[in-house]
Amino acid sequence: MKPNRIRFSAFIAFAALALPLGAGRATAQTAGTATDWSDITAIDILLEPDATMRQHAEAVNARLRGVFPEGFALDASHRPHISMFQCYVRTADLDKVSATAAKILAGGHITDLKLKAFKYYYIPDKTLGLSGIVIEPTPRLLKLQADLIAAVAPLTVKTATSAAFVNSNDPGVNPLLIHYVEVFATEHAGKHFEPHVTTGLAPREYLDKMLAEPFEAFTFSPAGAAVYHLGHYGTAAKLLKPIDLKP
Numbered sequence: 001m002k003p004n005r006i007r008f009s010a011f012i013a014f015a016a017l018a019l020p021l022g023a024g025r026a027t028a029q030t031a032g033t034a035t036d037w038s039d040i041t042a043i044d045i046l047l048e049p050d051a052t053m054r055q056h057a058e059a060v061n062a063r064l065r066g067v068f069p070e071g072f073a074l075d076a077s078h079r080p081h082i083s084m085f086q087c088y089v090r091t092a093d094l095d096k097v098s099a100t101a102a103k104i105l106a107g108g109h110i111t112d113l114k115l116k117a118f119k120y121y122y123i124p125d126k127t128l129g130l131s132g133i134v135i136e137p138t139p140r141l142l143k144l145q146a147d148l149i150a151a152v153a154p155l156t157v158k159t160a161t162s163a164a165f166v167n168s169n170d171p172g173v174n175p176l177l178i179h180y181v182e183v184f185a186t187e188h189a190g191k192h193f194e195p196h197v198t199t200g201l202a203p204r205e206y207l208d209k210m211l212a213e214p215f216e217a218f219t220f221s222p223a224g225a226a227v228y229h230l231g232h233y234g235t236a237a238k239l240l241k242p243i244d245l246k247p
Contacts (some may be wrong), residue, residue: 021065040157041091042181042230043240045148046081047110047222053117053197056218057133060120060199064131064206070202072235077166079228079236080197082135083092085149086184086230088160090164094123097155098227104151106245108144110222115141118217121196122207129207130233135195141192150187166231166238177234183211198235 049057057080065071072078089097116136121131159182162174180188202210225245231237 037161037163040088040160040164041090042088044083044228044230044236045085046083048224049080050221050223052220057197057199064200064202067206068202077237081236082195084145086181087156089156093155100151102243104148105225105243113221114219118220119215120211124204128201128206131199131207132196137193137195166229
Protein backbone atom coordinates (compact mmCIF):
# COMPACT_ATOMS: atom_id res chain seq x y z
CA MET A 1 0.00 0.00 0.00
CA LYS A 2 1.42 3.40 -0.97
CA PRO A 3 1.80 5.90 1.90
CA ASN A 4 -0.79 8.38 0.69
CA ARG A 5 -3.12 6.24 -1.39
CA ILE A 6 -5.36 3.26 -0.78
CA ARG A 7 -5.63 0.42 -3.27
CA PHE A 8 -8.05 1.08 -6.13
CA SER A 9 -10.54 -1.42 -4.77
CA ALA A 10 -11.13 0.94 -1.88
CA PHE A 11 -11.93 3.78 -4.28
CA ILE A 12 -15.47 2.53 -4.36
CA ALA A 13 -16.28 3.14 -0.75
CA PHE A 14 -13.49 4.63 1.35
CA ALA A 15 -14.43 1.89 3.72
CA ALA A 16 -12.63 0.78 6.87
CA LEU A 17 -13.03 -2.11 9.27
CA ALA A 18 -11.72 -3.11 12.63
CA LEU A 19 -9.87 -5.83 14.52
CA PRO A 20 -9.74 -9.43 13.31
CA LEU A 21 -13.40 -10.30 13.39
CA GLY A 22 -13.38 -13.82 14.80
CA ALA A 23 -16.97 -15.00 14.99
CA GLY A 24 -18.16 -11.99 13.01
CA ARG A 25 -16.01 -13.03 10.07
CA ALA A 26 -17.26 -16.60 10.14
CA THR A 27 -20.87 -15.46 10.31
CA ALA A 28 -20.45 -13.21 7.29
CA GLN A 29 -19.25 -16.21 5.32
CA THR A 30 -22.37 -18.21 6.12
CA ALA A 31 -24.97 -15.47 5.66
CA GLY A 32 -27.70 -16.25 3.15
CA THR A 33 -27.60 -15.48 -0.53
CA ALA A 34 -30.61 -13.63 -1.89
CA THR A 35 -32.54 -14.88 -4.87
CA ASP A 36 -34.85 -11.88 -5.41
CA TRP A 37 -32.33 -9.12 -6.11
CA SER A 38 -34.96 -6.38 -6.08
CA ASP A 39 -35.54 -6.99 -2.37
CA ILE A 40 -31.92 -6.37 -1.37
CA THR A 41 -30.46 -3.04 -0.20
CA ALA A 42 -26.79 -2.05 -0.07
CA ILE A 43 -26.23 -0.18 3.19
CA ASP A 44 -23.58 1.69 5.12
CA ILE A 45 -23.80 1.69 8.92
CA LEU A 46 -21.87 4.84 9.68
CA LEU A 47 -20.84 7.41 12.23
CA GLU A 48 -21.77 11.04 11.64
CA PRO A 49 -18.94 13.44 12.54
CA ASP A 50 -19.37 16.51 14.71
CA ALA A 51 -19.21 20.13 13.54
CA THR A 52 -15.41 20.24 13.81
CA MET A 53 -14.88 17.47 11.26
CA ARG A 54 -17.74 18.63 9.06
CA GLN A 55 -16.21 22.11 8.83
CA HIS A 56 -12.83 20.70 7.84
CA ALA A 57 -14.37 18.34 5.28
CA GLU A 58 -16.55 21.06 3.79
CA ALA A 59 -13.58 23.43 3.55
CA VAL A 60 -11.60 20.83 1.61
CA ASN A 61 -14.62 20.04 -0.55
CA ALA A 62 -15.03 23.73 -1.44
CA ARG A 63 -11.34 23.92 -2.31
CA LEU A 64 -11.55 20.86 -4.56
CA ARG A 65 -14.68 22.07 -6.31
CA GLY A 66 -12.89 25.35 -6.96
CA VAL A 67 -10.40 23.50 -9.16
CA PHE A 68 -12.79 20.76 -10.34
CA PRO A 69 -16.40 22.04 -10.46
CA GLU A 70 -17.55 18.72 -11.91
CA GLY A 71 -16.89 17.08 -8.56
CA PHE A 72 -19.61 16.50 -5.98
CA ALA A 73 -20.61 18.69 -3.06
CA LEU A 74 -20.96 17.33 0.47
CA ASP A 75 -24.73 17.49 0.46
CA ALA A 76 -27.73 15.34 1.33
CA SER A 77 -26.61 12.63 -1.10
CA HIS A 78 -22.91 12.78 -0.15
CA ARG A 79 -22.94 12.99 3.65
CA PRO A 80 -19.61 13.36 5.45
CA HIS A 81 -19.27 10.15 7.46
CA ILE A 82 -17.09 7.38 8.82
CA SER A 83 -18.08 4.01 7.39
CA MET A 84 -18.31 1.25 9.99
CA PHE A 85 -19.90 -1.61 8.04
CA GLN A 86 -21.05 -1.80 4.43
CA CYS A 87 -23.12 -4.83 3.51
CA TYR A 88 -26.18 -6.22 1.74
CA VAL A 89 -29.38 -6.86 3.67
CA ARG A 90 -32.91 -7.82 2.83
CA THR A 91 -34.95 -4.64 2.58
CA ALA A 92 -37.58 -6.16 4.83
CA ASP A 93 -34.92 -6.53 7.56
CA LEU A 94 -33.86 -2.87 7.67
CA ASP A 95 -35.67 -2.19 10.95
CA LYS A 96 -34.08 -5.25 12.52
CA VAL A 97 -30.63 -4.26 11.22
CA SER A 98 -31.03 -0.74 12.57
CA ALA A 99 -32.15 -2.00 15.98
CA THR A 100 -29.24 -4.43 16.16
CA ALA A 101 -26.73 -1.75 15.21
CA ALA A 102 -28.27 0.66 17.72
CA LYS A 103 -27.66 -1.76 20.59
CA ILE A 104 -23.96 -1.97 19.77
CA LEU A 105 -23.41 1.72 18.99
CA ALA A 106 -25.39 2.98 21.99
CA GLY A 107 -23.44 0.67 24.27
CA GLY A 108 -20.21 1.98 22.78
CA HIS A 109 -20.96 5.58 23.86
CA ILE A 110 -19.70 6.84 20.52
CA THR A 111 -20.15 10.54 21.25
CA ASP A 112 -17.48 10.18 23.94
CA LEU A 113 -14.90 8.98 21.44
CA LYS A 114 -12.00 11.34 20.83
CA LEU A 115 -10.62 10.82 17.34
CA LYS A 116 -7.63 12.42 15.64
CA ALA A 117 -7.52 13.41 11.98
CA PHE A 118 -3.90 13.44 10.85
CA LYS A 119 -3.50 13.53 7.06
CA TYR A 120 -5.08 13.80 3.62
CA TYR A 121 -5.05 11.00 1.08
CA TYR A 122 -6.70 10.07 -2.15
CA ILE A 123 -7.53 7.03 -4.24
CA PRO A 124 -6.61 7.33 -7.93
CA ASP A 125 -8.98 6.78 -10.81
CA LYS A 126 -7.22 7.57 -14.07
CA THR A 127 -6.58 11.34 -13.99
CA LEU A 128 -8.83 11.96 -10.95
CA GLY A 129 -8.62 11.10 -7.30
CA LEU A 130 -11.18 10.64 -4.54
CA SER A 131 -9.88 12.61 -1.59
CA GLY A 132 -10.35 12.07 2.11
CA ILE A 133 -9.20 12.96 5.62
CA VAL A 134 -7.62 10.01 7.44
CA ILE A 135 -8.38 9.28 11.09
CA GLU A 136 -6.22 7.38 13.55
CA PRO A 137 -7.97 4.22 14.76
CA THR A 138 -8.27 3.78 18.52
CA PRO A 139 -8.77 0.59 20.53
CA ARG A 140 -12.34 1.62 21.36
CA LEU A 141 -13.17 2.34 17.73
CA LEU A 142 -11.68 -0.98 16.66
CA LYS A 143 -13.67 -2.92 19.24
CA LEU A 144 -16.85 -1.04 18.41
CA GLN A 145 -16.55 -1.91 14.77
CA ALA A 146 -15.73 -5.56 15.42
CA ASP A 147 -18.74 -5.85 17.74
CA LEU A 148 -20.97 -4.16 15.18
CA ILE A 149 -19.99 -6.49 12.38
CA ALA A 150 -20.36 -9.58 14.55
CA ALA A 151 -23.88 -8.50 15.56
CA VAL A 152 -25.15 -7.45 12.14
CA ALA A 153 -23.48 -10.12 9.97
CA PRO A 154 -26.19 -12.76 10.60
CA LEU A 155 -28.69 -10.37 8.99
CA THR A 156 -26.67 -9.90 5.80
CA VAL A 157 -26.79 -11.64 2.45
CA LYS A 158 -23.67 -12.54 0.49
CA THR A 159 -24.09 -10.46 -2.63
CA ALA A 160 -26.44 -8.39 -4.78
CA THR A 161 -26.69 -6.58 -8.11
CA SER A 162 -26.64 -2.89 -9.01
CA ALA A 163 -30.35 -2.82 -8.16
CA ALA A 164 -29.35 -2.78 -4.47
CA PHE A 165 -27.87 0.73 -4.79
CA VAL A 166 -29.31 4.23 -5.11
CA ASN A 167 -29.32 5.28 -8.77
CA SER A 168 -28.60 1.72 -9.85
CA ASN A 169 -28.01 2.84 -13.45
CA ASP A 170 -25.26 5.23 -12.35
CA PRO A 171 -21.89 4.24 -13.90
CA GLY A 172 -20.39 4.34 -10.39
CA VAL A 173 -22.38 1.23 -9.52
CA ASN A 174 -20.02 -1.18 -11.22
CA PRO A 175 -18.69 -4.67 -10.48
CA LEU A 176 -15.88 -3.27 -8.30
CA LEU A 177 -18.38 -1.55 -6.03
CA ILE A 178 -20.63 -4.59 -5.88
CA HIS A 179 -17.69 -6.84 -4.99
CA TYR A 180 -16.26 -4.35 -2.49
CA VAL A 181 -19.43 -4.37 -0.40
CA GLU A 182 -19.66 -8.15 -0.75
CA VAL A 183 -16.24 -8.70 0.87
CA PHE A 184 -16.22 -5.70 3.21
CA ALA A 185 -16.18 -7.79 6.40
CA THR A 186 -13.54 -10.24 5.24
CA GLU A 187 -11.07 -8.24 3.12
CA HIS A 188 -11.13 -4.75 4.63
CA ALA A 189 -10.67 -5.54 8.30
CA GLY A 190 -7.82 -5.68 10.79
CA LYS A 191 -4.61 -4.29 9.30
CA HIS A 192 -6.62 -2.73 6.44
CA PHE A 193 -8.63 -0.50 8.78
CA GLU A 194 -8.30 3.15 7.75
CA PRO A 195 -11.15 5.29 9.10
CA HIS A 196 -11.64 8.45 7.08
CA VAL A 197 -14.07 11.08 5.88
CA THR A 198 -14.42 11.53 2.12
CA THR A 199 -13.94 15.12 0.90
CA GLY A 200 -14.45 15.07 -2.88
CA LEU A 201 -12.99 14.62 -6.35
CA ALA A 202 -10.17 16.52 -8.04
CA PRO A 203 -7.38 16.02 -10.60
CA ARG A 204 -4.57 13.85 -9.22
CA GLU A 205 -1.96 16.46 -10.09
CA TYR A 206 -3.70 18.94 -7.77
CA LEU A 207 -4.20 16.35 -5.04
CA ASP A 208 -0.50 15.43 -5.13
CA LYS A 209 0.34 19.04 -4.34
CA MET A 210 -2.27 19.17 -1.58
CA LEU A 211 -0.89 16.02 0.03
CA ALA A 212 2.58 17.57 0.05
CA GLU A 213 1.32 20.46 2.18
CA PRO A 214 1.65 20.34 5.98
CA PHE A 215 -1.47 18.92 7.64
CA GLU A 216 -2.55 20.44 10.92
CA ALA A 217 -3.95 17.55 12.94
CA PHE A 218 -7.20 18.08 14.82
CA THR A 219 -9.49 16.11 17.12
CA PHE A 220 -13.21 15.56 16.87
CA SER A 221 -15.94 13.19 18.03
CA PRO A 222 -18.79 11.33 16.35
CA ALA A 223 -22.08 13.18 16.81
CA GLY A 224 -24.47 10.42 15.76
CA ALA A 225 -24.97 7.28 13.72
CA ALA A 226 -27.27 6.10 10.95
CA VAL A 227 -27.95 3.51 8.29
CA TYR A 228 -27.60 4.90 4.76
CA HIS A 229 -28.39 3.54 1.32
CA LEU A 230 -25.19 3.31 -0.69
CA GLY A 231 -24.86 5.18 -3.98
CA HIS A 232 -22.27 6.26 -6.56
CA TYR A 233 -18.70 5.47 -5.41
CA GLY A 234 -20.16 3.95 -2.25
CA THR A 235 -21.31 7.34 -0.96
CA ALA A 236 -23.85 7.76 1.82
CA ALA A 237 -26.55 8.67 -0.65
CA LYS A 238 -29.86 8.31 1.18
CA LEU A 239 -30.76 8.19 4.86
CA LEU A 240 -32.65 5.00 5.65
CA LYS A 241 -32.65 4.78 9.45
CA PRO A 242 -31.30 7.22 12.03
CA ILE A 243 -29.87 5.27 14.98
CA ASP A 244 -31.03 6.07 18.48
CA LEU A 245 -27.94 6.16 20.68
CA LYS A 246 -29.75 5.99 23.98
CA PRO A 247 -28.57 2.84 25.82
